[in-house]
Amino acid sequence: KDGGAWTSSYSGGGQAAYVAATANGSYTFRVKATKVNYADSGYTTSGSCTVILSCGAPGTVTAPASNTTGSIYVSWGASDIGGVTYTLEYSKDGGTWTSAYSGGGQAAYVTATANSSYTFRVKATKSNYADSGYTTSGSCIVTLFCGAPGTVTAPAGNTTGSIYVSWGASNIGGVTYILEYSKDGGAWTSSYSGGGQAAYVAATANGSYTFRVKATKVNYADSGYTTSGSCAVVLP
Numbered sequence: 001k002d003g004g005a006w007t008s009s010y011s012g013g014g015q016a017a018y019v020a021a022t023a024n025g026s027y028t029f030r031v032k033a034t035k036v037n038y039a040d041s042g043y044t045t046s047g048s049c050t051v052i053l054s055c056g057a058p059g060t061v062t063a064p065a066s067n068t069t070g071s072i073y074v075s076w077g078a079s080d081i082g083g084v085t086y087t088l089e090y091s092k093d094g095g096t097w098t099s100a101y102s103g104g105g106q107a108a109y110v111t112a113t114a115n116s117s118y119t120f121r122v123k124a125t126k127s128n129y130a131d132s133g134y135t136t137s138g139s140c141i142v143t144l145f146c147g148a149p150g151t152v153t154a155p156a157g158n159t160t161g162s163i164y165v166s167w168g169a170s171n172i173g174g175v176t177y178i179l180e181y182s183k184d185g186g187a188w189t190s191s192y193s194g195g196g197q198a199a200y201v202a203a204t205a206n207g208s209y210t211f212r213v214k215a216t217k218v219n220y221a222d223s224g225y226t227t228s229g230s231c232a233v234v235l236p
Contacts, residue, residue, distance in 0.1 A: 023128045026048045081124065152212065158234075
């Protein structure tokens with residue numbers, strides 16, 4: 001390599017072999033023939049082979065055309081070189097590129113924290129190899145909104161004035177739940193706001209109470225409401 005010492009790379013009866021070049025340089029090859037009870041032949045030498053190692057670009061980068069959860073699944077095809085590290089980056093609204101993943105896998109989730117158009121690109125890198133070019137995805141339009149809470153459960157009747165109401169989770173983590181009630185079909189009144197999935201509502205008068213819950217989160221549109229059946233309160 002580069003006119004340096006000669007290194008053995010094959011010994012056998014064949015007339016061809018693959019030689020692994022692990023670094024860029026100018027490689028020259030020579031071959032001699034040997035046989036028991038025979039003197040070795042002289043060497044026959046090749047011309048030089050200039051090796052410029054570079055990673056092939058990853059295959060197609062796939063991302064959804066739209067997303068509402070803020071967790072975007074991005075995947076890509078392999079480079080033609082084994083053992084590479086893939087670097088995934090994203091651009092928001094055509095702005096600067098930001099690193100989102102680096103590793104040997106061919107897929108990753110990217111967290112989008114705000115509504116925008118996201119584009120993704122991937123390159124392959126390997127020690128002693130030139131980086132590949134980038135392969136770029138189409139755009140993914142992110143419109144964040146909270147999924148509605150699951151079923152809202154309240155008792156059909158109550159005599160204590162303390163009504164236990166519970167509800168299922170939104171599909172988005174870290175949301176705040178807003179619980180409201182309506183008495184006898186009247187205006188809605190807020191009775192709980194927090195990360196829990198249950199609350200006690202104080203009923204101070206007889207009537208028919210209905211409950212509804214929505215999910216909210218910063219940078220996300222509020223979910224729709226999920227509404228309970230009615231609870232008849234008769235205070236003794």
